Amino acid sequence: MAGPVTLDCPAKVNLALAVDPPQPNDPRRLHPIASWMAALSFADTLTVERVVPDSESPGESSFELAYAPDAPVPGAIDWALEDDLMFRAHALVEQRMGRPLAVRVELQKRIPTGAGLGGGSSDAAGMIVALDRLFELGLNASDQSALAAELGSDVHFALGVLAGQTSSIVTGTGDQVEPAPCSATWPIHLVLILPPFGCPTGAVYAAFDRLNASKSPINADDIRELARGFTPGNRELFNDLTAAAADVQPRLKSLLEDLGRLSPRPVHVTGSGAACFAVTDSADDAEGLAQVIRDELNVAALSTQTI
Ligand SMILES: C[C@@](CO)(OP(=O)(O)O)[C@H](O)COP(=O)(O)OP(=O)(O)OC[C@H]1O[C@@H](n2ccc(N)nc2=O)[C@H](O)[C@@H]1O
Ligand SMILES: Nc1ncnc2c1ncn2[C@@H]1O[C@H](COP(=O)(O)OP(=O)(O)O)[C@@H](O)[C@H]1O
Known part of the structure:
Protein backbone atom coordinates (compact mmCIF):
# COMPACT_ATOMS: atom_id res chain seq x y z
CA MET A 1 0.00 0.00 0.00
CA ALA A 180 0.74 34.48 -15.36
CA PRO A 181 3.12 35.93 -17.95
CA CYS A 182 6.69 35.46 -16.75
CA SER A 183 8.32 38.52 -15.27
CA ALA A 184 12.11 38.76 -15.40
CA THR A 185 12.11 39.04 -11.61
CA TRP A 186 11.36 35.67 -10.05
CA PRO A 187 11.14 34.70 -7.28
CA ILE A 188 9.74 37.85 -5.69
CA HIS A 189 10.98 38.49 -2.15
CA LEU A 190 8.52 39.97 0.25
CA VAL A 191 7.75 40.77 3.85
CA LEU A 192 4.51 39.27 5.08
CA ILE A 193 2.84 41.15 7.94
CA LEU A 194 0.48 39.04 10.02
CA PRO A 195 -1.71 41.11 12.37
CA PRO A 196 -3.44 39.43 15.33
CA PHE A 197 -6.88 40.08 13.76
CA GLY A 198 -8.61 38.90 10.59
CA CYS A 199 -11.17 40.13 8.05
CA PRO A 200 -14.22 37.99 7.12
CA THR A 201 -14.27 37.67 3.31
CA GLY A 202 -18.08 37.89 2.89
CA ALA A 203 -18.30 41.09 4.99
CA VAL A 204 -15.44 42.67 3.02
CA TYR A 205 -17.17 42.01 -0.32
CA ALA A 206 -20.40 43.47 1.16
CA ALA A 207 -18.48 46.59 2.23
CA PHE A 208 -16.99 46.80 -1.28
CA ASP A 209 -20.55 47.03 -2.66
CA ARG A 210 -21.38 49.90 -0.27
CA LEU A 211 -18.19 51.84 -1.06
CA ASN A 212 -17.64 51.31 -4.82
CA ALA A 213 -20.85 52.24 -6.60
CA SER A 214 -19.06 53.90 -9.55
CA LYS A 215 -15.75 52.08 -9.96
CA SER A 216 -14.35 51.63 -13.49
CA PRO A 217 -14.65 48.03 -14.79
CA ILE A 218 -11.78 45.56 -14.30
CA ASN A 219 -9.37 44.98 -17.15
CA ALA A 220 -7.60 41.62 -16.98
CA ASP A 221 -5.17 42.63 -19.76
CA ASP A 222 -3.83 45.43 -17.56
CA ILE A 223 -3.04 42.84 -14.88
CA ARG A 224 -1.34 40.52 -17.39
CA GLU A 225 0.81 43.49 -18.48
CA LEU A 226 1.62 44.31 -14.86
CA ALA A 227 2.80 40.74 -14.27
CA ARG A 228 4.83 40.67 -17.49
CA GLY A 229 6.73 43.87 -16.74
CA PHE A 230 7.04 43.50 -12.99
CA THR A 231 10.15 44.57 -11.09
CA PRO A 232 10.49 44.84 -7.28
CA GLY A 233 10.53 48.67 -7.42
CA ASN A 234 7.17 48.64 -9.25
CA ARG A 235 4.65 50.85 -7.46
CA GLU A 236 1.60 49.74 -9.45
CA LEU A 237 0.44 46.76 -7.42
CA PHE A 238 -3.09 47.39 -6.10
CA ASN A 239 -6.01 45.82 -4.30
CA ASP A 240 -9.58 47.03 -4.90
CA LEU A 241 -10.65 45.48 -1.57
CA THR A 242 -8.29 47.56 0.60
CA ALA A 243 -10.76 50.29 1.57
CA ALA A 244 -13.50 47.72 2.20
CA ALA A 245 -11.23 45.60 4.41
CA ALA A 246 -10.19 48.69 6.42
CA ASP A 247 -13.86 49.63 6.74
CA VAL A 248 -14.74 46.19 8.14
CA GLN A 249 -11.65 46.05 10.37
CA PRO A 250 -10.66 49.55 11.64
CA ARG A 251 -7.49 48.11 13.25
CA LEU A 252 -6.26 47.35 9.72
CA LYS A 253 -6.61 51.03 8.80
CA SER A 254 -4.31 52.15 11.61
CA LEU A 255 -1.86 49.30 10.94
CA LEU A 256 -1.61 50.39 7.29
CA GLU A 257 -0.84 53.93 8.42
CA ASP A 258 1.92 52.67 10.75
CA LEU A 259 3.36 50.40 8.05
CA GLY A 260 3.28 53.28 5.55
CA ARG A 261 5.58 55.26 7.86
CA LEU A 262 8.01 52.36 8.40
CA SER A 263 8.28 50.74 4.97
CA PRO A 264 10.35 52.23 2.14
CA ARG A 265 8.18 50.23 -0.29
CA PRO A 266 4.36 50.38 -0.64
CA VAL A 267 2.48 48.04 1.69
CA HIS A 268 -0.48 46.13 0.20
CA VAL A 269 -3.35 44.14 1.66
CA THR A 270 -3.67 40.58 0.28
CA GLY A 271 -7.16 39.41 -0.76
CA SER A 272 -9.82 40.48 1.72
CA GLY A 273 -7.14 41.05 4.44
CA ALA A 274 -6.00 41.38 7.08
CA ALA A 275 -2.45 40.18 6.16
CA CYS A 276 -0.31 42.72 4.29
CA PHE A 277 2.91 42.54 2.28
CA ALA A 278 5.67 44.68 0.83
CA VAL A 279 7.91 43.58 -2.05
CA THR A 280 11.67 43.95 -1.47
CA ASP A 281 14.79 43.58 -3.64
CA SER A 282 16.25 40.61 -1.74
CA ALA A 283 15.72 38.13 1.09
CA ASP A 284 18.08 40.20 3.25
CA ASP A 285 16.04 43.36 2.68
CA ALA A 286 12.86 41.43 3.51
CA GLU A 287 14.36 40.09 6.76
CA GLY A 288 15.61 43.58 7.67
CA LEU A 289 12.20 45.18 7.15
CA ALA A 290 10.43 42.32 8.95
CA GLN A 291 12.71 42.91 11.95
CA VAL A 292 11.91 46.65 12.00
CA ILE A 293 8.17 45.92 11.85
CA ARG A 294 8.38 43.36 14.67
CA ASP A 295 10.44 45.74 16.85
CA GLU A 296 8.53 48.95 16.19
CA LEU A 297 4.96 47.69 15.94
CA ASN A 298 5.08 44.43 17.88
CA VAL A 299 3.30 42.70 14.98
CA ALA A 300 4.34 39.34 13.48
CA ALA A 301 6.28 39.83 10.24
CA LEU A 302 8.35 37.38 8.26
CA SER A 303 10.52 37.24 5.20
CA THR A 304 9.21 34.91 2.49
CA GLN A 305 9.25 34.53 -1.30
CA THR A 306 7.15 33.35 -4.20
CA ILE A 307 7.73 29.75 -5.30
C1 LIG B 1 -10.91 37.80 -1.70
C2 LIG B 1 -10.22 36.58 -2.30
C3 LIG B 1 -9.25 37.06 -3.38
O1 LIG B 1 -8.42 36.02 -3.80
O2 LIG B 1 -9.42 35.86 -1.39
P1 LIG B 1 -9.36 35.74 0.25
O3 LIG B 1 -9.17 37.07 0.84
O4 LIG B 1 -10.63 35.11 0.72
O5 LIG B 1 -8.18 34.83 0.53
C4 LIG B 1 -11.26 35.62 -2.96
O6 LIG B 1 -12.01 36.27 -3.96
C5 LIG B 1 -12.21 35.03 -1.96
O7 LIG B 1 -12.46 33.74 -2.35
P2 LIG B 1 -12.70 32.61 -1.23
O8 LIG B 1 -11.83 32.87 -0.03
O9 LIG B 1 -12.59 31.31 -1.85
O10 LIG B 1 -14.12 33.02 -0.80
P3 LIG B 1 -15.33 32.06 -0.54
O11 LIG B 1 -15.08 31.33 0.71
O12 LIG B 1 -15.62 31.34 -1.83
O13 LIG B 1 -16.50 33.13 -0.31
C6 LIG B 1 -16.82 33.76 0.90
C7 LIG B 1 -17.84 34.81 0.56
O14 LIG B 1 -17.20 35.91 -0.12
C8 LIG B 1 -18.04 36.43 -1.14
N1 LIG B 1 -17.38 36.32 -2.46
C9 LIG B 1 -16.36 35.43 -2.66
C10 LIG B 1 -15.70 35.35 -3.87
C11 LIG B 1 -16.13 36.22 -4.92
N2 LIG B 1 -15.52 36.19 -6.11
N3 LIG B 1 -17.14 37.09 -4.70
C12 LIG B 1 -17.77 37.15 -3.49
O15 LIG B 1 -18.70 37.94 -3.30
C13 LIG B 1 -19.33 35.64 -1.07
O16 LIG B 1 -20.22 36.35 -0.22
C14 LIG B 1 -18.92 34.36 -0.40
O17 LIG B 1 -19.98 33.74 0.28
N1 LIG C 1 -8.20 24.40 7.02
C1 LIG C 1 -8.57 25.64 7.37
N2 LIG C 1 -7.63 26.54 7.70
C2 LIG C 1 -8.00 27.79 8.07
N3 LIG C 1 -9.28 28.22 8.18
C3 LIG C 1 -10.25 27.37 7.84
C4 LIG C 1 -9.93 26.06 7.42
N4 LIG C 1 -11.09 25.44 7.14
C5 LIG C 1 -12.07 26.33 7.37
N5 LIG C 1 -11.60 27.48 7.82
C6 LIG C 1 -12.45 28.64 8.18
O1 LIG C 1 -12.39 29.58 7.11
C7 LIG C 1 -12.19 30.90 7.58
C8 LIG C 1 -11.29 31.68 6.61
O2 LIG C 1 -10.23 30.83 6.27
P1 LIG C 1 -8.94 31.23 5.43
O3 LIG C 1 -8.64 30.13 4.52
O4 LIG C 1 -7.91 31.69 6.35
O5 LIG C 1 -9.51 32.43 4.59
P2 LIG C 1 -9.02 33.63 3.81
O6 LIG C 1 -7.81 33.30 3.03
O7 LIG C 1 -10.23 33.82 2.96
O8 LIG C 1 -8.82 34.76 4.75
C9 LIG C 1 -11.54 30.74 8.96
O9 LIG C 1 -11.95 31.77 9.80
C10 LIG C 1 -12.01 29.39 9.44
O10 LIG C 1 -13.14 29.52 10.26
Whole structure:
Protein backbone atom coordinates (compact mmCIF):
# COMPACT_ATOMS: atom_id res chain seq x y z
CA MET A 1 0.00 0.00 0.00
CA ALA A 2 1.20 3.56 -0.76
CA GLY A 3 2.86 5.26 2.22
CA PRO A 4 1.69 8.59 3.67
CA VAL A 5 1.48 11.60 1.37
CA THR A 6 2.92 14.79 2.88
CA LEU A 7 2.23 18.06 1.07
CA ASP A 8 3.11 21.69 1.62
CA CYS A 9 -0.11 23.67 1.22
CA PRO A 10 1.20 27.15 0.38
CA ALA A 11 -0.22 30.54 1.30
CA LYS A 12 -0.98 32.92 -1.59
CA VAL A 13 -0.85 36.64 -2.05
CA ASN A 14 -2.93 38.67 -4.46
CA LEU A 15 -0.13 40.75 -5.98
CA ALA A 16 -2.85 42.64 -7.85
CA LEU A 17 -6.60 42.36 -7.31
CA ALA A 18 -9.32 44.10 -9.32
CA VAL A 19 -12.96 43.57 -8.33
CA ASP A 20 -16.26 44.35 -10.09
CA PRO A 21 -19.76 44.45 -8.61
CA PRO A 22 -21.70 41.17 -8.95
CA GLN A 23 -23.35 40.54 -12.33
CA PRO A 24 -27.14 41.08 -12.09
CA ASN A 25 -27.71 37.60 -13.61
CA ASP A 26 -25.52 35.74 -11.02
CA PRO A 27 -27.84 34.19 -8.42
CA ARG A 28 -24.87 33.66 -6.06
CA ARG A 29 -24.04 37.39 -6.23
CA LEU A 30 -20.31 36.60 -6.46
CA HIS A 31 -17.96 39.38 -7.52
CA PRO A 32 -16.01 39.06 -10.79
CA ILE A 33 -12.29 39.49 -10.11
CA ALA A 34 -9.05 39.77 -12.07
CA SER A 35 -6.06 38.96 -9.92
CA TRP A 36 -2.37 38.15 -10.19
CA MET A 37 -1.95 35.51 -7.51
CA ALA A 38 1.30 33.92 -6.41
CA ALA A 39 2.02 31.04 -4.03
CA LEU A 40 4.56 31.53 -1.24
CA SER A 41 7.14 29.34 0.46
CA PHE A 42 5.14 29.96 3.68
CA ALA A 43 2.85 26.91 3.98
CA ASP A 44 0.74 24.57 6.09
CA THR A 45 1.79 20.90 6.12
CA LEU A 46 -0.77 18.18 5.36
CA THR A 47 -0.05 14.49 5.91
CA VAL A 48 -2.61 11.94 4.71
CA GLU A 49 -2.28 8.19 5.15
CA ARG A 50 -4.60 5.37 4.10
CA VAL A 51 -6.32 3.36 6.82
CA VAL A 52 -7.01 -0.21 5.79
CA PRO A 53 -10.06 -1.86 7.38
CA ASP A 54 -9.33 -5.12 9.22
CA SER A 55 -11.14 -7.46 11.62
CA GLU A 56 -10.23 -5.20 14.61
CA SER A 57 -11.12 -1.80 13.14
CA PRO A 58 -13.72 -0.60 10.65
CA GLY A 59 -11.19 1.73 9.06
CA GLU A 60 -12.66 5.08 10.02
CA SER A 61 -11.07 8.38 9.08
CA SER A 62 -9.43 10.51 11.79
CA PHE A 63 -8.37 14.15 11.62
CA GLU A 64 -5.82 15.91 13.79
CA LEU A 65 -5.46 19.68 13.36
CA ALA A 66 -2.98 21.81 15.29
CA TYR A 67 -0.89 24.93 14.92
CA ALA A 68 2.74 24.04 14.15
CA PRO A 69 5.29 24.91 16.85
CA ASP A 70 6.90 27.35 14.37
CA ALA A 71 3.61 29.08 13.40
CA PRO A 72 4.35 32.85 13.40
CA VAL A 73 1.00 33.79 14.95
CA PRO A 74 0.03 31.46 17.79
CA GLY A 75 -3.56 30.46 17.11
CA ALA A 76 -6.28 28.07 18.17
CA ILE A 77 -8.28 25.81 15.92
CA ASP A 78 -11.49 27.67 16.72
CA TRP A 79 -13.68 26.35 13.92
CA ALA A 80 -15.69 23.10 13.98
CA LEU A 81 -14.15 20.14 12.16
CA GLU A 82 -17.28 19.96 9.99
CA ASP A 83 -16.53 23.53 8.79
CA ASP A 84 -12.89 22.84 7.98
CA LEU A 85 -12.29 23.15 4.24
CA MET A 86 -9.82 20.24 4.22
CA PHE A 87 -12.35 18.03 6.06
CA ARG A 88 -15.12 19.18 3.70
CA ALA A 89 -12.92 18.38 0.70
CA HIS A 90 -12.48 14.82 2.01
CA ALA A 91 -16.25 14.41 2.54
CA LEU A 92 -16.95 15.78 -0.93
CA VAL A 93 -14.50 13.45 -2.67
CA GLU A 94 -16.01 10.46 -0.79
CA GLN A 95 -19.47 11.59 -1.91
CA ARG A 96 -18.32 11.97 -5.53
CA MET A 97 -16.65 8.53 -5.52
CA GLY A 98 -19.65 6.95 -3.73
CA ARG A 99 -17.47 5.09 -1.22
CA PRO A 100 -15.57 5.72 2.00
CA LEU A 101 -11.92 6.74 1.63
CA ALA A 102 -10.56 5.99 5.11
CA VAL A 103 -7.54 8.11 6.00
CA ARG A 104 -5.53 9.30 8.98
CA VAL A 105 -4.92 13.02 8.58
CA GLU A 106 -2.58 15.43 10.31
CA LEU A 107 -2.78 19.13 9.42
CA GLN A 108 -0.13 21.46 10.81
CA LYS A 109 -1.32 25.04 10.44
CA ARG A 110 1.04 27.98 10.02
CA ILE A 111 -1.06 30.24 7.80
CA PRO A 112 -3.29 32.46 9.97
CA THR A 113 -7.03 32.33 9.24
CA GLY A 114 -9.06 35.24 7.93
CA ALA A 115 -5.83 36.67 6.58
CA GLY A 116 -6.48 36.73 2.82
CA LEU A 117 -3.68 34.17 2.46
CA GLY A 118 -6.00 31.39 1.27
CA GLY A 119 -4.83 28.88 3.88
CA GLY A 120 -8.07 26.92 4.14
CA SER A 121 -8.42 26.75 0.35
CA SER A 122 -4.85 25.50 0.03
CA ASP A 123 -5.49 22.78 2.64
CA ALA A 124 -8.62 21.72 0.72
CA ALA A 125 -6.65 21.49 -2.52
CA GLY A 126 -4.01 19.44 -0.69
CA MET A 127 -6.64 16.96 0.48
CA ILE A 128 -8.02 16.52 -3.07
CA VAL A 129 -4.53 15.87 -4.45
CA ALA A 130 -3.56 13.53 -1.59
CA LEU A 131 -6.73 11.43 -1.98
CA ASP A 132 -6.25 11.26 -5.74
CA ARG A 133 -2.71 9.92 -5.25
CA LEU A 134 -3.43 7.53 -2.38
CA PHE A 135 -6.53 5.93 -3.91
CA GLU A 136 -5.53 6.38 -7.58
CA LEU A 137 -8.85 8.11 -8.26
CA GLY A 138 -7.77 9.48 -11.64
CA LEU A 139 -9.37 12.91 -11.03
CA ASN A 140 -8.84 15.05 -14.11
CA ALA A 141 -8.75 18.87 -14.28
CA SER A 142 -12.49 19.11 -14.84
CA ASP A 143 -13.26 16.77 -11.88
CA GLN A 144 -10.98 18.90 -9.70
CA SER A 145 -12.59 22.12 -10.89
CA ALA A 146 -16.07 20.76 -10.04
CA LEU A 147 -14.86 19.95 -6.51
CA ALA A 148 -13.29 23.42 -6.16
CA ALA A 149 -16.56 25.07 -7.20
CA GLU A 150 -18.28 23.46 -4.19
CA LEU A 151 -15.56 24.44 -1.74
CA GLY A 152 -14.61 28.06 -2.48
CA SER A 153 -13.30 30.36 -5.19
CA ASP A 154 -9.65 30.27 -4.11
CA VAL A 155 -9.51 26.45 -4.32
CA HIS A 156 -9.21 26.69 -8.14
CA PHE A 157 -5.95 28.65 -7.85
CA ALA A 158 -4.68 26.39 -5.04
CA LEU A 159 -5.18 23.25 -7.16
CA GLY A 160 -3.13 24.89 -9.91
CA VAL A 161 -0.34 25.58 -7.43
CA LEU A 162 -0.15 21.92 -6.41
CA ALA A 163 0.04 21.01 -10.11
CA GLY A 164 3.08 23.31 -10.42
CA GLN A 165 1.48 26.57 -11.63
CA THR A 166 2.53 28.91 -8.82
CA SER A 167 1.85 32.29 -10.46
CA SER A 168 -1.52 32.78 -12.13
CA ILE A 169 -3.90 35.31 -13.55
CA VAL A 170 -7.24 34.45 -11.99
CA THR A 171 -10.48 35.74 -13.52
CA GLY A 172 -14.21 34.96 -13.53
CA THR A 173 -15.24 34.73 -9.89
CA GLY A 174 -11.93 33.03 -9.05
CA ASP A 175 -12.67 29.94 -11.18
CA GLN A 176 -10.66 30.81 -14.34
CA VAL A 177 -6.94 30.21 -13.80
CA GLU A 178 -4.22 30.73 -16.43
CA PRO A 179 -0.42 30.93 -16.05
CA ALA A 180 0.74 34.48 -15.36
CA PRO A 181 3.12 35.93 -17.95
CA CYS A 182 6.69 35.46 -16.75
CA SER A 183 8.32 38.52 -15.27
CA ALA A 184 12.11 38.76 -15.40
CA THR A 185 12.11 39.04 -11.61
CA TRP A 186 11.36 35.67 -10.05
CA PRO A 187 11.14 34.70 -7.28
CA ILE A 188 9.74 37.85 -5.69
CA HIS A 189 10.98 38.49 -2.15
CA LEU A 190 8.52 39.97 0.25
CA VAL A 191 7.75 40.77 3.85
CA LEU A 192 4.51 39.27 5.08
CA ILE A 193 2.84 41.15 7.94
CA LEU A 194 0.48 39.04 10.02
CA PRO A 195 -1.71 41.11 12.37
CA PRO A 196 -3.44 39.43 15.33
CA PHE A 197 -6.88 40.08 13.76
CA GLY A 198 -8.61 38.90 10.59
CA CYS A 199 -11.17 40.13 8.05
CA PRO A 200 -14.22 37.99 7.12
CA THR A 201 -14.27 37.67 3.31
CA GLY A 202 -18.08 37.89 2.89
CA ALA A 203 -18.30 41.09 4.99
CA VAL A 204 -15.44 42.67 3.02
CA TYR A 205 -17.17 42.01 -0.32
CA ALA A 206 -20.40 43.47 1.16
CA ALA A 207 -18.48 46.59 2.23
CA PHE A 208 -16.99 46.80 -1.28
CA ASP A 209 -20.55 47.03 -2.66
CA ARG A 210 -21.38 49.90 -0.27
CA LEU A 211 -18.19 51.84 -1.06
CA ASN A 212 -17.64 51.31 -4.82
CA ALA A 213 -20.85 52.24 -6.60
CA SER A 214 -19.06 53.90 -9.55
CA LYS A 215 -15.75 52.08 -9.96
CA SER A 216 -14.35 51.63 -13.49
CA PRO A 217 -14.65 48.03 -14.79
CA ILE A 218 -11.78 45.56 -14.30
CA ASN A 219 -9.37 44.98 -17.15
CA ALA A 220 -7.60 41.62 -16.98
CA ASP A 221 -5.17 42.63 -19.76
CA ASP A 222 -3.83 45.43 -17.56
CA ILE A 223 -3.04 42.84 -14.88
CA ARG A 224 -1.34 40.52 -17.39
CA GLU A 225 0.81 43.49 -18.48
CA LEU A 226 1.62 44.31 -14.86
CA ALA A 227 2.80 40.74 -14.27
CA ARG A 228 4.83 40.67 -17.49
CA GLY A 229 6.73 43.87 -16.74
CA PHE A 230 7.04 43.50 -12.99
CA THR A 231 10.15 44.57 -11.09
CA PRO A 232 10.49 44.84 -7.28
CA GLY A 233 10.53 48.67 -7.42
CA ASN A 234 7.17 48.64 -9.25
CA ARG A 235 4.65 50.85 -7.46
CA GLU A 236 1.60 49.74 -9.45
CA LEU A 237 0.44 46.76 -7.42
CA PHE A 238 -3.09 47.39 -6.10
CA ASN A 239 -6.01 45.82 -4.30
CA ASP A 240 -9.58 47.03 -4.90
CA LEU A 241 -10.65 45.48 -1.57
CA THR A 242 -8.29 47.56 0.60
CA ALA A 243 -10.76 50.29 1.57
CA ALA A 244 -13.50 47.72 2.20
CA ALA A 245 -11.23 45.60 4.41
CA ALA A 246 -10.19 48.69 6.42
CA ASP A 247 -13.86 49.63 6.74
CA VAL A 248 -14.74 46.19 8.14
CA GLN A 249 -11.65 46.05 10.37
CA PRO A 250 -10.66 49.55 11.64
CA ARG A 251 -7.49 48.11 13.25
CA LEU A 252 -6.26 47.35 9.72
CA LYS A 253 -6.61 51.03 8.80
CA SER A 254 -4.31 52.15 11.61
CA LEU A 255 -1.86 49.30 10.94
CA LEU A 256 -1.61 50.39 7.29
CA GLU A 257 -0.84 53.93 8.42
CA ASP A 258 1.92 52.67 10.75
CA LEU A 259 3.36 50.40 8.05
CA GLY A 260 3.28 53.28 5.55
CA ARG A 261 5.58 55.26 7.86
CA LEU A 262 8.01 52.36 8.40
CA SER A 263 8.28 50.74 4.97
CA PRO A 264 10.35 52.23 2.14
CA ARG A 265 8.18 50.23 -0.29
CA PRO A 266 4.36 50.38 -0.64
CA VAL A 267 2.48 48.04 1.69
CA HIS A 268 -0.48 46.13 0.20
CA VAL A 269 -3.35 44.14 1.66
CA THR A 270 -3.67 40.58 0.28
CA GLY A 271 -7.16 39.41 -0.76
CA SER A 272 -9.82 40.48 1.72
CA GLY A 273 -7.14 41.05 4.44
CA ALA A 274 -6.00 41.38 7.08
CA ALA A 275 -2.45 40.18 6.16
CA CYS A 276 -0.31 42.72 4.29
CA PHE A 277 2.91 42.54 2.28
CA ALA A 278 5.67 44.68 0.83
CA VAL A 279 7.91 43.58 -2.05
CA THR A 280 11.67 43.95 -1.47
CA ASP A 281 14.79 43.58 -3.64
CA SER A 282 16.25 40.61 -1.74
CA ALA A 283 15.72 38.13 1.09
CA ASP A 284 18.08 40.20 3.25
CA ASP A 285 16.04 43.36 2.68
CA ALA A 286 12.86 41.43 3.51
CA GLU A 287 14.36 40.09 6.76
CA GLY A 288 15.61 43.58 7.67
CA LEU A 289 12.20 45.18 7.15
CA ALA A 290 10.43 42.32 8.95
CA GLN A 291 12.71 42.91 11.95
CA VAL A 292 11.91 46.65 12.00
CA ILE A 293 8.17 45.92 11.85
CA ARG A 294 8.38 43.36 14.67
CA ASP A 295 10.44 45.74 16.85
CA GLU A 296 8.53 48.95 16.19
CA LEU A 297 4.96 47.69 15.94
CA ASN A 298 5.08 44.43 17.88
CA VAL A 299 3.30 42.70 14.98
CA ALA A 300 4.34 39.34 13.48
CA ALA A 301 6.28 39.83 10.24
CA LEU A 302 8.35 37.38 8.26
CA SER A 303 10.52 37.24 5.20
CA THR A 304 9.21 34.91 2.49
CA GLN A 305 9.25 34.53 -1.30
CA THR A 306 7.15 33.35 -4.20
CA ILE A 307 7.73 29.75 -5.30
C1 LIG B 1 -10.91 37.80 -1.70
C2 LIG B 1 -10.22 36.58 -2.30
C3 LIG B 1 -9.25 37.06 -3.38
O1 LIG B 1 -8.42 36.02 -3.80
O2 LIG B 1 -9.42 35.86 -1.39
P1 LIG B 1 -9.36 35.74 0.25
O3 LIG B 1 -9.17 37.07 0.84
O4 LIG B 1 -10.63 35.11 0.72
O5 LIG B 1 -8.18 34.83 0.53
C4 LIG B 1 -11.26 35.62 -2.96
O6 LIG B 1 -12.01 36.27 -3.96
C5 LIG B 1 -12.21 35.03 -1.96
O7 LIG B 1 -12.46 33.74 -2.35
P2 LIG B 1 -12.70 32.61 -1.23
O8 LIG B 1 -11.83 32.87 -0.03
O9 LIG B 1 -12.59 31.31 -1.85
O10 LIG B 1 -14.12 33.02 -0.80
P3 LIG B 1 -15.33 32.06 -0.54
O11 LIG B 1 -15.08 31.33 0.71
O12 LIG B 1 -15.62 31.34 -1.83
O13 LIG B 1 -16.50 33.13 -0.31
C6 LIG B 1 -16.82 33.76 0.90
C7 LIG B 1 -17.84 34.81 0.56
O14 LIG B 1 -17.20 35.91 -0.12
C8 LIG B 1 -18.04 36.43 -1.14
N1 LIG B 1 -17.38 36.32 -2.46
C9 LIG B 1 -16.36 35.43 -2.66
C10 LIG B 1 -15.70 35.35 -3.87
C11 LIG B 1 -16.13 36.22 -4.92
N2 LIG B 1 -15.52 36.19 -6.11
N3 LIG B 1 -17.14 37.09 -4.70
C12 LIG B 1 -17.77 37.15 -3.49
O15 LIG B 1 -18.70 37.94 -3.30
C13 LIG B 1 -19.33 35.64 -1.07
O16 LIG B 1 -20.22 36.35 -0.22
C14 LIG B 1 -18.92 34.36 -0.40
O17 LIG B 1 -19.98 33.74 0.28
N1 LIG C 1 -8.20 24.40 7.02
C1 LIG C 1 -8.57 25.64 7.37
N2 LIG C 1 -7.63 26.54 7.70
C2 LIG C 1 -8.00 27.79 8.07
N3 LIG C 1 -9.28 28.22 8.18
C3 LIG C 1 -10.25 27.37 7.84
C4 LIG C 1 -9.93 26.06 7.42
N4 LIG C 1 -11.09 25.44 7.14
C5 LIG C 1 -12.07 26.33 7.37
N5 LIG C 1 -11.60 27.48 7.82
C6 LIG C 1 -12.45 28.64 8.18
O1 LIG C 1 -12.39 29.58 7.11
C7 LIG C 1 -12.19 30.90 7.58
C8 LIG C 1 -11.29 31.68 6.61
O2 LIG C 1 -10.23 30.83 6.27
P1 LIG C 1 -8.94 31.23 5.43
O3 LIG C 1 -8.64 30.13 4.52
O4 LIG C 1 -7.91 31.69 6.35
O5 LIG C 1 -9.51 32.43 4.59
P2 LIG C 1 -9.02 33.63 3.81
O6 LIG C 1 -7.81 33.30 3.03
O7 LIG C 1 -10.23 33.82 2.96
O8 LIG C 1 -8.82 34.76 4.75
C9 LIG C 1 -11.54 30.74 8.96
O9 LIG C 1 -11.95 31.77 9.80
C10 LIG C 1 -12.01 29.39 9.44
O10 LIG C 1 -13.14 29.52 10.26
